[in-house]
Amino acid sequence: MSQPEVLALIPARGGSKSVPRKNLLPVAGKPLIAYSIEHALECAAITRTIVSTDDDEIAEVARRFGAEVPFKRPAEAASDTATDLQVFRHALSFLSEQGYSPELVVHLRPTGPVRRIDLIERAIESMLSHPEADSLRAVGLAEQTPYKMWRIEGTYLRQALELPGFPESHSMPRQKLPAVYWQNGYVDIVRPRTISELGSMVGRVVLPFVVEGKIHELDYPEQIPELTAAVERFQRGEPDPEEERHRHPS
Numbered sequence: 001m002s003q004p005e006v007l008a009l010i011p012a013r014g015g016s017k018s019v020p021r022k023n024l025l026p027v028a029g030k031p032l033i034a035y036s037i038e039h040a041l042e043c044a045a046i047t048r049t050i051v052s053t054d055d056d057e058i059a060e061v062a063r064r065f066g067a068e069v070p071f072k073r074p075a076e077a078a079s080d081t082a083t084d085l086q087v088f089r090h091a092l093s094f095l096s097e098q099g100y101s102p103e104l105v106v107h108l109r110p111t112g113p114v115r116r117i118d119l120i121e122r123a124i125e126s127m128l129s130h131p132e133a134d135s136l137r138a139v140g141l142a143e144q145t146p147y148k149m150w151r152i153e154g155t156y157l158r159q160a161l162e163l164p165g166f167p168e169s170h171s172m173p174r175q176k177l178p179a180v181y182w183q184n185g186y187v188d189i190v191r192p193r194t195i196s197e198l199g200s201m202v203g204r205v206v207l208p209f210v211v212e213g214k215i216h217e218l219d220y221p222e223q224i225p226e227l228t229a230a231v232e233r234f235q236r237g238e239p240d241p242e243e244e245r246h247r248h249p250s
Helices: 032-042 056-064 084-097 117-128 192-196 221-236 241-247
Strands: 006-011 048-052 104-107 135-141 150-153 156-159 181-190 206-210
Touching: 006 032, 006 084, 032 048, 032 056, 032 117, 048 056, 048 084, 084 104, 084 192, 104 117, 117 135, 117 181, 117 206, 181 192, 181 206
Parallel strands: 006 048, 006 104, 135 206
Antiparallel strands: 104 181, 135 181, 150 156
């Protein structure tokens, strides 16, 4: 049996408000985007790696680290308000016109330089073994439960999320409430038909892929020292102090 076509798509636009040019920012000796490209190229289950960008410098760096950049992303799919759906729909439409249609598309965000290759491969295996699934999302246990959250309506508080059968879930012990998971962007996978036929990045049937521990990514400038330290620890094979704290709470 031939290997399924699995595309890694790394979206990396040139504009960024919180951290200017963050996809090219040097982190532990490499441009930030280089790590996600390397993750894709080192994953045996991924058969093709493409960067979607509107930026010539990002395209040049991406090619230098081994990714393909077969198209330039249009401006309407690279604005501050552009959605993942626009980006992926454009990429898959272009590739389809070239005669290429992957079975799965692995979404690797360039802001996450710390990933285990075996976890990416495990996520792909999960999707391949569940043909009914439209997508897979990496999630982690939420630190705060939404059942204890409120919103302000006018002068008064109203519970943000009600739990059927528990009219005052906000006053219940956390241990008695359902576990809630937060999507963390470690790795997401979507079938092309989910995008083209359902017009969605997730669809109706979504597989969970639980990734424990701290997720290291760059969203704000003050995270740069911590991110660099995390990458260097990972490269040395040292444990993450945050993960150790979760395993052995004081």
